[in-house]
């Protein structure tokens with residue numbers, strides 16, 4: 383597109399790019415979103431009738447659009463999963479000097495184990511409050527300094543000290559680092575040899591209410607199989623409500639607010655609590671196989687180089703214990719992004735000139751279980767990671783209408799931002815950093831699995847400045863969605879959604895990927911980004 387258009391042929395080609403761009407429509411996006419989020423698809427749980435319907439629907443769509451199978455002769459990549467259902471026998475009990483407490487599963491605490499064994503127990507373990515549970519040498523921070531937590535249960539805060547204090551000098555200030563994520567906190571507690579690890583839930587620093595914790599962490603959990611049966615992990619990993627944490631700390635003679643304030647200061651010392659905690663979990667374990675769906679449009683000149691588009695097809699399925707609506711339709715999260723893959727597939731099949739590099743469409747499983755499908759692909763890649771030019775992820779498209787802006791989650795991390803910038807200008811839009819970096823969104827969707835392998839990854843947000851209604855209006859609607867519908871059965875398709883903004887975003891992402899596909903250069907991570915060293919090593923092999 384940088385070429386000057388002097389001939390008729392060139393004009394024709396430009397028009398054909400427009401034809402491809404215009405083949406992405408709100409009608410078709412709505413139709414496929416509606417099908418994927420229908421009750422018939424039962425909430426698209428991995429390893430369910432919903433999976434069967436979903437992966438076959440996607441395969442048929444890709445096939446009928448003329449895409450090739452992405453994995454040899456197959457449109458599927460099998461993803462082995464272990465499903466563990468940990469049921470507590472009795473309550474979580476805490477014994478203090480004076481009193482004992484019992485807490486009920488689901489309403490007051492959650493607990494799972496990643497250990498694939500018949501049962502795990504906390505048997506009167508000592509309890510230690512470890513602040514944020516972070517060991518981060520680069521920030522000169524160690525919440526486990528001078529304390530041995532082996533065999534004990536650690537209780538810790540969600541997010542990181544930078545968020546708590548809004549001090550830009552601490553970690554990355556308000557923006558969440560990976561240290562703020564529960565994944566990291568459990569990993570670190572496991573490295574420290576703790577038997578149990580509980581995170582105290584608070585709505586603001588977690589970025590979601592207790593309902594999300596309860597839905598996500600009760601019932602069967604999926605993990606990828608591991609050779610040591612995950613014995614190196616804590617026996618029990620869970621969450622406590624704020625109320626439970628306050629009771630425990632009070633019983634041990636401390637105040638939550640006081641310890642929380644101390645935990646946000648460098649040099650914080652972990653506090654042993656005069657409490658004994660017990661819990662027994664009985665596991666039922668099932669091995670199963672889910673599927674990523676993968677299709678490819680081979681490039682015409684640089685077929686061995688790949689641009690990925692990805693979206694997670696899965697959601698939470700159905701919960702037979704719920705009164706009323708039992709199906710987690712996951713319409714916004716992430717039927718929209720999955721349907722977006724189909725729009726992009728159509729556009730790339732019709733664009734002329736066709737892409738010189740290969741375009742891969744990847745719909746991954748088990749995102750809601752901890753990014754498992756993308757983690758499996760990224761660690762068992764079908765195409766070499768060093769030849770994977772970029773990955774573009776879509777998770778929950780814009781249902782609010784056209785925006786003057788588009789946001790980039792993880793803004794500034796790579797040169798991919800420049801591509802977005804260029805296309806946004808063509809659309810008359812401006813690029814902004816994600817306004818809520820405290821939610822740690824960069825670490826919460828599938829591109830993160832690719833980024834960890836060094837692949838430059840792009841994750842755009844929807845934009846917030848609505849063309850007619852402005853920013854306040856959009857923010858209010860988004861907050862309402864998070865509070866009322868996020869990860870709940872009420873995330874259902876609504877014919878009143880205004881998908882024109884989603885279409886703008888898809889057209890933008892199409893042009894970004896198309897531009898990348900016509901080049902021979904590789905976009906880079908920015909200096910100082912956490913994934914750059916991995917990429918440089920991968921590319922130099």
Ligand SMILES: [Zn+2]
Nearest residue numbers: 715716750869
């Ligand atoms: Zn989700």
